[in-house]
Amino acid sequence: MDERAALRLLSDELAAAGDDAAIVDGLVVTTDMLHDRTDFPDGTTRYTAGWRAVGASLSDIAAMGGSATAAVAAYAAPTFDRDELLAFVRGARDVCEHVGAEYVGGDLDGHDEFTVSTTAIGRTADPVRRSRARPGDVVCVTGTLGRSGAALRLFDRGHTDRANALFRFEPRIATGRALAARASAMMDSSDGLARSLHQLAEASDCGFAIDADRVPIADAVHDVTDGDGDALEVATTFGEDFELVATLPEDALPAVREAADVPLSVVGSVRDAADGITMDGEALADRGYTHG
Amino acid sequence: MDERAALRLLSDELAAAGDDAAIVDGLVVTTDMLHDRTDFPDGTTRYTAGWRAVGASLSDIAAMGGSATAAVAAYAAPTFDRDELLAFVRGARDVCEHVGAEYVGGDLDGHDEFTVSTTAIGRTADPVRRSRARPGDVVCVTGTLGRSGAALRLFDRGHTDRANALFRFEPRIATGRALAARASAMMDSSDGLARSLHQLAEASDCGFAIDADRVPIADAVHDVTDGDGDALEVATTFGEDFELVATLPEDALPAVREAADVPLSVVGSVRDAADGITMDGEALADRGYTHG
Structure with missing residues (x-):
C-alpha cells in the first residue's frame, strides 16, 4: 500500500x-x-x-x-x-x-x-476544514510558490546559503487567523498547488478554474528555471512551500487582506464538481510531491 | 557527546x-x-x-x-x-x-x-516537578517493577504472547492525578528505579534510603530470573516499566491510596543529600537503561 x-x-x-x-x-x-x-x-x-x-x-x-x-x-x-x-x-x-x-x-x-x-x-474555536468550498468563491494563495523547488536546484548547484534561506519559510499563522473568519475551506500547499486543489475539490465536492498568470511565482524560481513554462511547473507541482490555499467569498477579500500579514493572490475560482479542475481551461493533473 | x-x-x-x-x-x-x-x-x-x-x-x-x-x-x-x-x-x-x-x-x-x-x-494546573522532595518524606512506587525486563527475556525465549502482554502497560494517569495533590516530587520509572532515584536526588538535592525487600517486584520477573538477587537487579535497574516514583509526606499516604487505582508501595525515605542514595545501607549505583 x-x-x-x-x-x-x-x-x-x-x-x-x-x-x-x-x-x-x-x-x-x-x-x-x-x-x-x-x-x-x-x-x-x-x-x-x-x-x-x-x-x-x-x-x-x-x-x-x-x-x-x-x-x-x-x-x-x-x-x-x-x-x-x-x-x-x-x-x-x-x-x-x-x-x-x-x-x-x-x-x-x-x-x-x-x-x-x-x-x-x-x-482555535472555529477550525477551517477542507470541505466547505462553494462554487462562486474565489481561491487564493498566500505569499509566493516554488521557493522549495528553487531551493532544491540551488542545493544541487552548491548555492547553499541562498538555498538554506529559501528553505526557512514563515508559517502563515497570522494570515491563517485572518482567513479563518471568512474562509470556506483551507489547507497548506505542502503537496503543491495542483495536488492541494485536488484534495480541496475531493473534500468539498467542487471544481476549480485557475488562471496560470495569476499564480504567484517566487523570484528565485525564475532564477533557476528555463522559461515561464518550467517556472509555472515548479510553482504549481513541487510543493513543500507551506503557503495557504483558501477559498472564500470575493466580498470578504478586502477585510481579510487588511488583517493578513502577507499578500493574498486570487488565482481562480471555485466551480461545480462537474467542471473539473482546470488551469487556463485545460485539465490540471493531480501531480505533485508525494512525501517520502 | x-x-x-x-x-x-x-x-x-x-x-x-x-x-x-x-x-x-x-x-x-x-x-x-x-x-x-x-x-x-x-x-x-x-x-x-x-x-x-x-x-x-x-x-x-x-x-x-x-x-x-x-x-x-x-x-x-x-x-x-x-x-x-x-x-x-x-x-x-x-x-x-x-x-x-x-x-x-x-x-x-x-x-x-x-x-x-x-x-x-x-x-494540569498544578504540575509535580522532580525538584521538591524533602528529607522525611516517604518515597513510593506504583504497581510493580521489572515487567519489561521480564518481557525481554520472554521474547528471547519465544514466549511472545506473554511478552507482548507484559509490554502493554497501563499509563498511571489516574494515580498520577491522585499523587499530584500531595507529592513533593515525581517522575516515571522509564530509566529504572535506581536511575530515577539519582535523577530525583539531583533535582531535589536530597538522598534516599531504600529497603530492598519493599521493592515491589512483578511476578513475571521471578519466573524468568535465577534467585532473588537477579530479580531485584531486573526490578531496580532495567526500567521501561513506566511506573511512577513519587515522594510525599507520610501522613498523606492514606488519602492518596484511597484515590489511586493501583497499589502504592513505600520503598524507603528521603534523606539529606549528604547521606547519599542507599539500598539496605549500601550505595545504590546510578545504573539503568540508557535509551537508544
Whole structure:
C-alpha cells in the first residue's frame, strides 16, 4: 500500500484524521516526520532543519486557522554533535518565536539516519476544514510558490546559503487567523498547488478554474528555471512551500487582506464538481510531491 | 557527546525542558521516539508497538500529575502493510481509551527502519516537578517493577504472547492525578528505579534510603530470573516499566491510596543529600537503561 492509500485508510479509521491537523478539545494538534534522505538535501544546515521541521507542523496549525501555542521535536541521529544540536534547537526556537509559540524541547534518539519528528499544538474555536468550498468563491494563495523547488536546484548547484534561506519559510499563522473568519475551506500547499486543489475539490465536492498568470511565482524560481513554462511547473507541482490555499467569498477579500500579514493572490475560482479542475481551461493533473 | 550529555545540554538551553514533560500555557506536552532495533524486540506485535509507544508518552503526562487529553504518532516503516498499520492504530487508540485521552492520528513516513514518534498532550494546573522532595518524606512506587525486563527475556525465549502482554502497560494517569495533590516530587520509572532515584536526588538535592525487600517486584520477573538477587537487579535497574516514583509526606499516604487505582508501595525515605542514595545501607549505583 503506498503512502496516500495508507493515509486514506487512517482517515477512514480515525474520526479526527484526514485534515491538516486534528481538532480535540479546543486544541489543534499535528505531527510530522522528516528525514535526511528525502527532506534535507546535502547542504541543509541543522539550523535550517530545525526551523523547517518545526515550521512544517506550525503550517498545519495555520491551515486550520489556529493560533500557535507550542511545538516539540524528537531529534534522531547517529551521533549527537554539540554544535549541530544547538543549531537545530535555535532554528526550532526561532521559527516558534516568529509565530508566538513556545518551543519546549523534546526527545533524543540514536538512529542510523538523521530523522526529526515534530508536533505542534495550537488553539482555535472555529477550525477551517477542507470541505466547505462553494462554487462562486474565489481561491487564493498566500505569499509566493516554488521557493522549495528553487531551493532544491540551488542545493544541487552548491548555492547553499541562498538555498538554506529559501528553505526557512514563515508559517502563515497570522494570515491563517485572518482567513479563518471568512474562509470556506483551507489547507497548506505542502503537496503543491495542483495536488492541494485536488484534495480541496475531493473534500468539498467542487471544481476549480485557475488562471496560470495569476499564480504567484517566487523570484528565485525564475532564477533557476528555463522559461515561464518550467517556472509555472515548479510553482504549481513541487510543493513543500507551506503557503495557504483558501477559498472564500470575493466580498470578504478586502477585510481579510487588511488583517493578513502577507499578500493574498486570487488565482481562480471555485466551480461545480462537474467542471473539473482546470488551469487556463485545460485539465490540471493531480501531480505533485508525494512525501517520502 | 552521549545521549545523557546531550539531554543536559538541551535542559540548559530550554527553560521548559529537563522534566518528564514540558508545561506550557496550562498544557503538559511530551514527545518520544522509539525504533525497531532498540525498543521493539523480535516478536513485538504492531498492536503492542502502538500501545507501548503512545503509552510511553502518556506516562510522561502521568509523571507531571496531568490528565490526558490527546496523543498523536508518526509511523515510519519501509512499507505500509494494511493489517500492521491498523493493528498499530488500534493499540494506540486502546491505550488512549484506558486513560481518557483521544488518539487523533498522525503522520506516515517511508523509512528503512520501523520508527515511531509519539506526542501526548495533557492538562494540569498544578504540575509535580522532580525538584521538591524533602528529607522525611516517604518515597513510593506504583504497581510493580521489572515487567519489561521480564518481557525481554520472554521474547528471547519465544514466549511472545506473554511478552507482548507484559509490554502493554497501563499509563498511571489516574494515580498520577491522585499523587499530584500531595507529592513533593515525581517522575516515571522509564530509566529504572535506581536511575530515577539519582535523577530525583539531583533535582531535589536530597538522598534516599531504600529497603530492598519493599521493592515491589512483578511476578513475571521471578519466573524468568535465577534467585532473588537477579530479580531485584531486573526490578531496580532495567526500567521501561513506566511506573511512577513519587515522594510525599507520610501522613498523606492514606488519602492518596484511597484515590489511586493501583497499589502504592513505600520503598524507603528521603534523606539529606549528604547521606547519599542507599539500598539496605549500601550505595545504590546510578545504573539503568540508557535509551537508544
